Amino acid sequence: MTSEKRIGLYFGTFNPIHIGHLTIANHMVEFSDLDEVWLVVTPHNPHKKKKTLLDDIQRLSMVRMAVEDYRKLKASTVEFDLPQPNYTVTTLAHLEDIHPDFEFCLIMGEDNLKSFHKWKNYEVILERYAIYVYPRISDGTPQPELLDHPKITKVHAPIMELSSTFIRKGLKEGKNIRPMLPEKVWQYIDEMQFYK
Template sequence: MKIGLYFGTFNPIHVGHLIIANHMAENADLDQVWLVVTPHNPHKKKETLLDDYHRLQMVHLATEDFPKLKPSDIEFKLSQPNYTVNTLVHLEEKYPDHEFSLIMGEDNLKSLHKWKNFGVLLQNHDIYVYPRLEAKGRAAEATSPEQENLDLKKHPKVHLIDAPIVEISSTFIRKSIKEGKNIQPLLPSKVWKYIDHNNFYKK
């Protein structure tokens, strides 16, 4: 089975995440997309980041009606700070019959050369890339100063997918909830109810 790994803090998961994940599951050469919830780094205090369990639960709620989308807490079990290459090694050991690929925005592809062992990632895994308007994305992971100008779009393992450009921000959602604004259209209904019931992001 071919699995695409879509990493994120999902704080909270919103309809933009689902649009991208479902588009990849339906239009890329993948059988499933796993939404890998990034755990809170115990060495970095970030008050706006909800507890790992709550963010995972929201991903469960958001994906339960999408049979090709699965939540994953695989990184919860790994020592921190963790790197993507370590996660992939762990997954390959646990699921030897699966073939794992990465899903990332075009902004992340530009900084991939800074990730730990990025050459190993490219050698062993396909990378499915969706377009982004802005270059924010997952932070660079570790340092490899060489090959700064490498055009990874031309790499044979990199696949550019013509996915919808969705610029919905979890930061904007949290800020809007705190300000008492109605952002229900930006969230799966079950996720909105979970956030509202627990009074998340209001302080």
């Protein structure tokens, strides 16, 4: 009997996806027991449309371009068809329904772990799903019960202090941020004149 496939879910707006996201996703799949990492593109909340947030399809296109040469990385649209606002606990339940043979795990930065106790039904997530945490430079510490929790695995990934906000600002100011983006993503942004 073969064991079920372990899928790490890496959520984000990916506005735009950059080499930091790609490095973390690839590190998680290569240096942990995950079989694949799905980059779950979070749709914009229709009630909170941000001017700086590109359309869902454009952000998805960039994620697809970024991962197409990585066999173990996939772009996921699972949240596009779920009710807004999206809650991780709902997304996980939905994925289990449609992929009963897969075991889903969460990937999050250390900064998110610190606010995890504020997530909707976080106890349910913690009880049912493994969580893989990558390091981030940030203040504060997680809740004491999360520090040595058996469902939480800390993965010693590179610390990537690169943000989509920084990249958007750089583009707006006419800076050359090309090394911070996967090449195809850079070409697409440049061609479409995004974030100017």
